[in-house]
Amino acid sequence: MSVLVYTQNWDGKFKKSSFELVSYGAKVAAMLNTSLTCLTIGTVTDEELKKPGRYGASKIIRVDNSFCHMLDNQVYTDIIAQVAQKEDAKVIIISNNNEGRAVAPRLSVRLKAGMASGVSRLPLSLEPFTVYKRAYSGNAFAHLAINTDIKILTLAQNSFELIETPDNSVTETLDLAVDGSLQKTTVRETQKQAGKLLLTDAEIVVSGGRGMKSPDNWGPLVELADALGAATACSRPVSDEGWRPNEEHTGQTGKVIAPNLYIAVGISGATQHLAGVSSSKYIVAINTDKDAPIFEAAQYGIVGDAMKVLPKLVEAVKELKK
């Protein structure tokens, strides 16, 4: 038996979140007294392929053929299922990102494996196999018992720290027979957010709400984000008004994020907004209304006008973070 982690790559590169997944997988494998295998699909250099070995993978498998260069949910499910069977994987761990959420449920049916998504801690028990997962949009967590022989978990991003280990890994390029008739998706066009720190990858996020009053006022907020190496985000009314792009919307119906630090500027903190950010390790709120619900979720707060406070914060960051 083994534990299998599917580590997505982005144009041949892994991200920090890939290694969080590997670190998590290695711990689960240790709990089960077994070893961790990683699988990646697509073209990855030999050097990059070795990297999961530093975080506890014993074996790293690369599958690369003509079906591996764009996501087709059925093809990727088939590849992961074949590797899972070959490796006799009992626990399969996938990131809870867009690609993970596209393939994991299909894989669950294919392998008749019970699934839990948005897992944020190590399994709570092995018999029965019980995991800790997000429920009620962040208002609760469920202890979920999975009663099948094979289990599939999707791991919430930024929920597990990196753990480096001595590298004893081997790599393997696997030549799998993929049923080409499964490939039904055709990509007509790809639009990438080149060179921008992705909200879901960011450790610090600076976010603006309606209290920013006008799209013209975003300058100092972006400046603060730049000074902190942070990504920018916004609340729903702001993206609905078109003040900021849709992909910045954090909240229940937008992106759910869990950065180390979330700075909410001019955001009142409606339930729907908090549902998207409540797993942040620290929340800072800047708001003119001292009774705004955001202060109940925040550890640090400033009651004041963002337009006056933000430039001073930028100054302080530049000075203190030298």
Next chain:
Amino acid sequence: MKVLVCISNVPDTTTKVRFVEGDTKLDTAGVQWVINPWDELSLTRALELKDDPSSGVKSVTVAHVGTAASEPTIRKALAIGADEGIRINAEPGDAWYVSCQLAEVIRKEQFDIILCGIESSDHNGSMTGGMIAEFLGIPSVSAVSSIKIENGSPVLTREIDGGREIVTVPLPFVAVVQKGIAKEPRIASMRGIMTARAKPVRVSEPVPAEALARVVVYEKPAPRAACRFVDPENPRQLIELLLNEAKVI
């Protein structure tokens, strides 16, 4: 073209989430049940497509797994504009169980486009759409933020981590739908509410299926410490705290 929208009912987002029976069940006292927000957006987009004769969409059906108690959710979808409803008469066990039931309905009635919300706001599973597609052996496209029909063929936009892709896929398929698919959920008009009463809701009995996962217990997030306020005249102190106390910058 026949469109099926799978709908789940969930507690209204402003519900104070509390648990009963040893924290194993949601306290449903006073809970307002609504159509899951993403399912409501899916329904809205399906109706927009039907409103456009060039799309070729002829009917919009909603399907729901639930007991008679959740019938108002289906009526609401009919009032918004769906043509008919199907209720699979069962307690919605886990995602596997629900997907089995919905796949069975689709197998029998041959829908061309199946829309599912990207997650339900109660269980946050993100599973049903993908599972249905795999049960049926048909394609699925996930994180879909736009659906158009061009000359009878669907053209979808899907969000990928770090961008988006425009993709095409043959019928029948499942689209797992997220924000962006429709601007605002459509609201039932008075006329819609009146005509909904006369629209058909067919009730079918479930096929045998098991649940693969069960909730042992729920817990509430640990309460956060009270907010520490920093003098607005001296924001520098905030940066010092983040640097030296929280150690997050």
